[in-house]
Amino acid sequence: MKMASRNLWRNVRRTLITMVAIGLGLALAMISIGLGDGGHEQMIESGVRMGAGHITVQPLGYQKNPSNDKIITDDALIMEALKDIPHVREVSSRIVGKGLISSAANSSGIAFRAVDPGKARDKSLLAPHLISGDYLAVGEAGSILIGEGLAQKLKVSVGKKVVLMGQDASREVSSALFRVKGIYKTGVSDLDGYFCLISLKGARQFLGLEQGITQVAVYLDSQFEVEKALPILRSRLGSLPVEVLPWQEVMPDLLRFVQLDDAGNYLFLGIILVIVALGILNTILMSVLERTREFGMMLALGLSPHFLFLMIIFETTLLALLSMVLGGGLGFGGHHYFATVGLDLTGLTPERLTLAGTIISPVLYSHLRLMRIFGLLIIIFLVTLTTGLYPAVKASRLAPVKAIYQY
């Protein structure tokens, strides 16, 4: 061990350069994974907030074939089932559907969502994006929020009347008059030109329902709790004609985008690892080649090839550990900076960045999970160790007499 440690510092400059190369590789990989994961989490949280929660409870078959007549008549049972499930932060009952909106000037196909105006979570979806008018008030039934694109198409402004038409629960055409309470602008054209928000009370009047909902959005502390909460909820609601779906099934496009982006990140990580491996191979191989004579002499004195192999592997391990301490420090520093200050891409992106139907903040915040760091450290360590194998085997197979007299 002592020899391996001293051997490493024979050529201080070379060892330091290799340590910096490996360390920078690790740091870059940590920052890249942190920003990638952080970005994905922001996207997923945005998608979950704009969509139907981390977990969605809806009538059986609704995901495959959505229609306004699929109703959960007694949402009290669902609310009861959701009690005491760990990590459930908020629950929102909704009616969602599709219909036709008309003004005096024009008409357009739309998707609507009816919520309890008192729920902060639902309010947070569009209230911050209002460019005129106000958010829905608790208790009111005849108000509607529409996007800027739709308002322009319908040529309406706040206070104007629109008519919503659709199929009610008994598959009859129904219509209701609403007054535009507010106009929002998210920057997502799918939302601004297509999505309307009304109150549960208004939707029930429009669809001829006395009670009932079409969807319960379950919000958890974070997306990582889905796997824990989902089976509990599924077992509690197993007897009801509902489907309990995680966000991945409700928003498959978002999931595919995250998976594709992850694949790109892994490719980048792979390139970094190859660079790291070449750096280590260069250092260890050079240091073995320049010591060929010395190794020959050691073997001549009676050092076993096995011991020589272990000595070089120990040198490699030591180099890997020191580099990982350096890289880990740099990586954590970078991660901490990007986790608190964030990576501001405002200058490089459009005013409002949207991906897979979600609004993406132009400021990315790094988020590193312990398992990811642990996995990365193990990979770097194994890459380093594997790279050291070739020089170690080469040294242990030296013929002493050749090594002493020919080098």
Added chain:
Amino acid sequence: MEIVKVENLRKIYHQDALEIQALSGINLSLESGEFTVVAGPSGSGKSTLLNLIGGLDRPTEGRILLAGEDITRLGKGRLSHLRLNKIGFVFQSYNLIPVLTAYENAEFILLLQGMPYQKRRQHVMELLEEVGLKGLENRRPYEMSGGQQQRVAVARALASNPDLVLADEPTANLDSKTGLALIDMMLDMNKTRGVTFLISTHDTRVMDKARRVILLRDGQISSDVRIGESLAQNSASP
């Protein structure tokens, strides 16, 4: 007691299509406690003979018996073990481990043998004092002169109390005064410890110190003279 017996030893090197006969039919025996010099011009086969006797290389033909054991039949691991426990080496260019101190270099073999720390320390300190390096234990090779480095190499070779010390041109890189002092020291070790020395050299002043001189020429023994005996040549062609 016969410590080394070499029978009909041949070594042929192949260099591309060229066949080089380094040794051709060497027969010799060394008794325990001998101080023998193998002399001869460059390319006569001195180093090859020492390497084969030390188990660093394998002969093309012939047998080498070390304390009765045929080392030409041993595998890598057994040879390694044999070198560690029965043979000490002193090389021409010192060949110390540059990252270790004089003490640690001399200690190296004892570490491999697994000798306990206290015993090891006492043994190494005694050896270093014996070779005249007391006070220089903590110096690295680059902080010592060539003579001092070669003394460390001798201490390392003797550390395991070997049956045989093989020294391949140990004075070649030393000035004559330092070289002779080293040989005197080895002679002293031979007398006090009874260790068998086989030294290759082409330095006549070293030959003068030997009690037996084997002269090699073109891979064959041209003479084998025991000093003090009447011309005891027992070998062939000039």
